[in-house]
Amino acid sequence: MSGSCGSAGRRPLSNSPVTVFVCTACGQAAQPDSPEGSDGQRLFSALSAEAARFPDITIADVDCLAVCETPVVIAFSAPGKWSYVIGGADPARDAGDILAAATAVAASPHGVPAIKDRPPFFKKGVVSRIPPLPSRA
Amino acid sequence: MSGSCGSAGRRPLSNSPVTVFVCTACGQAAQPDSPEGSDGQRLFSALSAEAARFPDITIADVDCLAVCETPVVIAFSAPGKWSYVIGGADPARDAGDILAAATAVAASPHGVPAIKDRPPFFKKGVVSRIPPLPSRA
Numbered sequence: 001m002s003g004s005c006g007s008a009g010r011r012p013l014s015n016s017p018v019t020v021f022v023c024t025a026c027g028q029a030a031q032p033d034s035p036e037g038s039d040g041q042r043l044f045s046a047l048s049a050e051a052a053r054f055p056d057i058t059i060a061d062v063d064c065l066a067v068c069e070t071p072v073v074i075a076f077s078a079p080g081k082w083s084y085v086i087g088g089a090d091p092a093r094d095a096g097d098i099l100a101a102a103t104a105v106a107a108s109p110h111g112v113p114a115i116k117d118r119p120p121f122f123k124k125g126v127v128s129r130i131p132p133l134p135s136r137a
Numbered sequence: 138m139s140g141s142c143g144s145a146g147r148r149p150l151s152n153s154p155v156t157v158f159v160c161t162a163c164g165q166a167a168q169p170d171s172p173e174g175s176d177g178q179r180l181f182s183a184l185s186a187e188a189a190r191f192p193d194i195t196i197a198d199v200d201c202l203a204v205c206e207t208p209v210v211i212a213f214s215a216p217g218k219w220s221y222v223i224g225g226a227d228p229a230r231d232a233g234d235i236l237a238a239a240t241a242v243a244a245s246p247h248g249v250p251a252i253k254d255r256p257p258f259f260k261k262g263v264v265s266r267i268p269p270l271p272s273r274a
Contacts, residue, residue, distance in 0.1 A: 019270055019271060021267065021268060058271060060268075060271055062268050064266075065265055065266055065267065066221075066263050066264075066265050066266045067264070067265045073265075075265075075267050077267055077270055078270075079270060083220070083267050084203075085222070085265040085267060126203050127203075127204070127264065127265050128202055128203050128204045128210075128212075128222040128264050128265045129201075129202055129203045130158065130202065130212045130214055130220050130222060130267060131158060131197075131199050133156055133214055133215075133216060134156060134195060134197055
């Protein structure tokens with residue numbers, strides 16, 4: 001079964017839960033009086049509105065992922081897989097691609113999506129990645 | 138769902154085992170013929186030689202943490218706690234401080250060491266951090 005997903009509108013085939021963390025502090029200083037909140041809050045809202053269609057994807061807001069230079073910063077994390085921190089996500093452009101990438105993470109055995117399954121924001125914005133904990137830990 | 142520090146959902150684990158990941162690809166291109174290997178390999182060796190004194194600390198080598206701009210890159214990771222990726226670690230200078238920081242991570246309830254417990258390499262080099270997975274995941 002292929003779990004790759006090139007379209008956010010297609011029902012995903014996930015085979016493990018993935019959490020997408022969204023830094024809601026991102027962009028707050030640039031627009032402190034915006035009624036929609038920070039860029040990070042806008043992205044969190046956009047993802048949350050779509051996430052009901054993706055039962056294996058959890059959207060979680062976080063205060064700070066410590067990458068203030070490249071807002072909006074998100075992270076993909078799943079049990080027993082590599083985690084990725086990615087900067088430069090655009091709330092007006094990338095929500096669909098983020099859900100598609102989360103679907104690719106869910107479908108990949110180690111949390112490392114194939115290059116063909118990485119949308120532009122993912123290819124351009126990787127800040128860091130962390131392996132899963134060894135079985136001893 | 139909120140993943141803010143202190144409310145990520147999973148019960149925090151104090152004094153839990155901590156894994157220190159060391160990127161052994163770091164510095165390889167700069168010294169391809171070094172008999173001691175890359176800067177990352179030197180740091181991995183230095184940490185491994187000391188780690189027997191720290192039963193709750195595991196030293197693990199990894200191929201790449203995707204932060205090639207600031208070698209040597211390491212990461213602290215522990216079950217149910219925040220993970221930190223930190224760049225600029227010096228194999229000739231920082232091994233002791235890295236083990237001290239890992240000890241601070243192990244002792245902190247959420248994996249976020251107090252500022253006073255962060256050695257210089259930690260204060261200067263944070264690349265990113267990732268919260269623990271929510272309890273649902």
